[in-house]
Amino acid sequence: MRVAPRSNPTARQQRLGAELRKLREGAGLSTEQAAAVLATNRTVITSTEAGRHGISPERVRRxxxxxxxxxxxxxxVLASMGAERTKGWWEEFRDLLPPTFLDIAEMEWFAKGLRMTTLAHIPGPFQTESFARALFEAAIPQLPEEEFEARVSHRIQRHRALDRPGGPTYMATIHEAALRIEVGGRTVLREQLAHILHMAEQRNITVRAIPFSAGAFPGSGQSFLYAYGEVPSLDTVQLDRTSVAEFLHTTTQLRKFSLQLDQMERIALTESRTRDLIRSIMQQL
Known part of the structure; x- marks a missing residue:
């Protein structure tokens, strides 16, 4: 089996490899046994499963x-993942930003649907340039200028996944705290809130707020993103971490965070009342 070597595997390539490994292990085959039936060697199997090699759709099916x-x-779906050759917009940042930034953008782009909950910050795809700059200016230690500018540019381009034709549905459940924290000052926050109201007018975007009065709720200490894959077995949860994002794929983990999102959405304000809350906050600034 011939494979094309690749450097710097993307999250998509790594997920394809991981799914092929799951299929192999589910069939009860060792890497040596798989290599034998596929007329290749063990190294090719392990490299493919690590996402370090490309693999054709025909080979995926075989x-x-x-x-x-x-x-x-x-x-x-796996065959189509093997066929992907076009680089996404995020690839221009590959040597400038941590891989996590690229992985999140790639996940958002290919998702069928997205559900996000955030407690302290506005969701990345909603952030204005001024808001993003204020966030990254608060980093300790201070970011080098080139990486600072790259982070801002990457952050404000993430909305492209939502704006494109056929883009995913996006349900954003935002805690009232995130809507009130004056990142960058009152003027920046007012502009940011107006932008959220504008984004919420898109047919594929829903914004709902969890008010302070809701009190405690499951998952109240964690911001995370649930991405629906092309098939359910490719769903992913991305936990929001300070430096390195964590991606979860197991059935138990997916079920847990899906239930948490269900509960958050049950206690969140309606879309109409969320817009009223945002306008009220803007008037107070």
């Missing part, structure tokens, strides 16, 4: 066959 996979939808 591996799925030998791994006894009968999920046709999953096989076709």
């Amino acid at each position: 591996m799925a066959y030998h791994y006894d996979c009968t999920d046709k939808d999953l096989i076709e």
